[in-house]
Amino acid sequence: MNATDWNTEVYGQAALEDRSAQRQRINIPATLRPSGGQSFKTVVLDLSLGGFCANAVQRIPIGNRCWLTLPGMESLQADVVWWDAGRVGCAFANLLSPMAHDNVLARYRGDGVFRRL
Template sequence: MQQVIPGSWSFPSEFGTPFLSGELTTEVHPSSELTSRKSERVSLEMGAGLRQRGGTGVAIQILDLSTDGFRASTHLQLAKGTDVWLRLPGLEPYQARVMWAKGNFVGCAFERPLHPAVLDMIVKKSGRP
């Protein structure tokens, strides 16, 4: 729901500067970066392996997963644009690219999307209801 409050300009003010009283709205528009997801994310907690190019695999915790990517907790310091390979239980490694990193959290996009049936299988294996 949007509420619009009309207004007007007044000049000069008692402080020698113009006052702006314009139209205000209570509608919030989140940035497109936050709303531009290609597919729905599934929240889950699951251990997995992650490897950087030329590196050895380390254990990470997957926090959410979709056909297009994942969010994870890791001790690695990964920069945006880094290529990584995610090893989910029972599957071959999937190549992904780090899209953002903040503290111990990273968000990665798969180079090729997971098939929806594969995502369903992973979710079931995670024990998520």
């Protein structure tokens, strides 16, 4: 199974709409703030240039705008594409730059430990 198969199998075609870049499974502590709501701590479980999947115990409605803040980065605006069983899938309003994406992946090896470059 490759990096995108699990999203497609579990969440259907919505996981690939306009965000077909390969997703990297990671484990990054972050903050997520839904529009009109309080920010909360989360863990980003996968990341691509076009979006992310993160833990979200409370349901966030599809289409809701939110902001993701990763360590060492400014908030990234995104829209909720799906929510299921405590996980949320979001599409970034603007694609993440390949350099920012690669830097995030270089700082994390799936263990949630931040490393300065």
